[in-house]
Amino acid sequence: MRAATPSRGIGAAEVILGLSVGILVVVVAVPVLIIFFNAFWVNGQFNLADTLKALREPDTYRALLNSLFIASGVTVMSTIIGTFFAWLVTRTDLPFKPAMRVLFLVPFMLPSFIGALAWKMLLSPRAGYINRFLMDVVGLDGPVFDIYTFTGIMAVETMYLFPFVFIQVCGALERMDPTLEESARISGASLFTITRKITIPLVRPSILSGALLIMLYSMAHFGTVAVLGIEAGIFNIPTLIYEKIHQSAGSFNSIRTGTVLATVLVITAALIMFIQNKVLSRGRYQIIAGKSFRPVETKLRALRMPMLVFCIAYIGFTIVLPTVTIFMVGGLKTYGLPFTAENLTLANYRYILFDWKMTRDAIWNSVTLGLAAALITMFAGVMISYVIVKMKVRGKGLLEFLGMLPFSVPGSVIALGVMLAWSGKFGINIYNTVWIILVAYIARYMAFSLKANSAALEQVHDSLVEAARASGAGMGQALRDIVLPLVRPGMFAAFFLIFLPALRELTVSVLLYGPTTRKIGVAIYTLNEDGETVYSAALAGIALLIIVTAQTLIGRFTRARTMT
């Protein structure tokens, strides 16, 4: 009789579980908890009075109001624009609809702080090219538009955020059963009535969920407000956190205010997430089936061409114009010169690409940090998803909660938490190194990785692994031979979902950068703050090239993969 191995002891399962819990606790739980701790505890004691005092400072509540005000404005404007364009490209006979649809998604690719930079160059009250042209050449008395205002900030954010609503509503409109509208038409309803009574109510959940996503994003958005708001003294919560941390060089009071602000931001974000979940769970109409129908097209008739011109003008104004401006300004010998041949040069680009160590480092840092964050988060995500999806263990609900938490925790909050946790408090000090940014990215993007990998793992039936076990494979072997190859597409998806945003990211890195650890975003931002507008623009141009190239390569690569 052969002796069978006893079933107790520490096996691969326990190791995986332990590692998963460890990673999430260290990377996600500690930073978030330390923020709450700092916000409510003073000298080891719970102290709500001080918290309220920090909240009552005029700076603080003004920033909160600003955040809410800007986010509301952006949400309303984006929702109207996004819904309108979505309707135009799905339900009308607008010419070139497929091309238009792709073009309306381009703003997703452009980092909004680079857009803000471009608009500053075009519409700042005194130096903006459009304002100057109208004053100097046309002879207007004052600037036609001042970008350093709430309206300016909201307009710029809207340009780059409306695709959130656009994409959701496009999907809903396409999946909606057209017979619902047809039967209304047969009953004698006019097109206007049908749209108001049938179509809009049916796509309302999609509109709302897109709108709340924009609200969440805008509340926590740093770049645009930082670039356009500082001049006019407009702060929102993330920019105020940045200001407090940077100007007071880490004094206790400013950190405390920072954590209180962060707490307010987290609570607001959680509230928005909660409402969104409600909307989504309530709004799943059966009527919007998974099938793809060919919807009825509204004839635009006389408006067909004007609408096309309007769309092209919108794209030209919000995408082409700012992009061209960035590249043109980046080529100027000195900021403020007119765009003539003798004023334009490639020297700036050559200088920041090859000669200036700071910018070269920034590009290198961005690419390596993006790669490292994507790789680590991808692998950790596979492991944690495996525990959540496949293992029957207690406490995996906690794992899921921790992994998804960063979805509702804004970037500036994670950055602040990581800063507090890993600046020596627990004996580890990685402040001012690239590692602290890396740790923050892992926390920030873990949710993306978990989503992609869980989806892939759910496709891998347990019996596939059991078949391998019965064939003679140990657990590790079965994971290697069966599970890993099958979740690889999910892993690739996770990688790209992380690499691209990490590459261009500003909100987190701007709070965590040290003298040698600037990323492209931070470099562009600091150059702009220092008045080096031309170099800032040139670097922004290069960043755009890198982003577009990466996006295109990835698009081609993933398409090639899904074909086989």
Add this chain to the structure above:
Amino acid sequence: MARVELQKIRKSYGDSTVLRDLSLTVNDGECFTLLGPSGCGKTVLLRLIAGFEKPDAGVIRIGERVVSDAAASVSAAPNERDLGVVFQDYAVWPHMTVFDNIAYPLKLAKVADTALRARVMETVGQVNLRGLEDRMPSQLSGGQQQRVALARALVAKPSLLLLDEPLCNLDAGLREEMRFEIKEIQKNLGITIFYVTHDQEIALAISDRMAIMDEQGIIRQIGAPDEIFEQPADEFVFRFMGVANFLTVHRQPGGGWVTGGGQRFPWEPDGDASAWLAGFRPSDVRLGRNGEGLRCRVKRASFLGAMMDYLIEVDGAQFRTQIETHAALAQGLMFGESDACTATFHSVHWFKAGEIPEGSR
């Protein structure tokens, strides 16, 4: 090649106990079928033998080896049990070719390349998959995938083959074909098969011995297929083995047995209870135009091609019977609805009316 012995197996999930004190022996080299309604715990039993689950109590032996002993905390991993398993959903690995799927157990066993190739191709031949070795599973039909799963389970010549409803996703023709193939392979290889299904037809056709399990996970009867069909231990087994008719029969005060309408019933149970159920299958009924037997009425007549299917009413009770169409024509037994007829019986199984558990179909 291996005997499987289960001793006092108990398995619970949370509060619900699926198996209690179940003991069972599968003899070396036999094809043993565990037949039961869905959700009765038969798959759990298979998974316990495979080692995918651990019993809460009891001992499992495969061959001479104890692979699982709850009291001694012994549990061999599935890969240490020398098994082949075929799953209900086939579990063919979608990222490997047919060849790689089948070769996998041999690769793990580190079989040399030429020997591996030869053995895989031999197995491919056994399951009639020749020419499809380089296909991906997505290019195969359900039946072909099922053969890949079977080949993969057989290729390493395990001493025990476990099959979990492997045919229930196939269409009727393919199911019949595959069931002969499995039986054929088992005969040629002399392998022990443990087969789990809810399909009595397959179980009867394929098994050397079979066990009937009820919803509570209790084994009602173990025996050869003909034994179980002809001598069901109780009403549950009788019902489970195909279409079952029941007539309630009472003891007449003066002696003899009558139906609800007072007609004399031609068979006699041995026992002294007063109320009995007479169980019989459609094939046990002999219909006639007139003459001896119970006087009945045809309630519904359906022409099924080779067979005529009748629903017969007798004194308020109903039963089903079938007769071959050409026999019916020859004997003048093509009844129409509400025609009168008589019925006698080839054989009747008697069950005490009181002992029938409610809810056991």
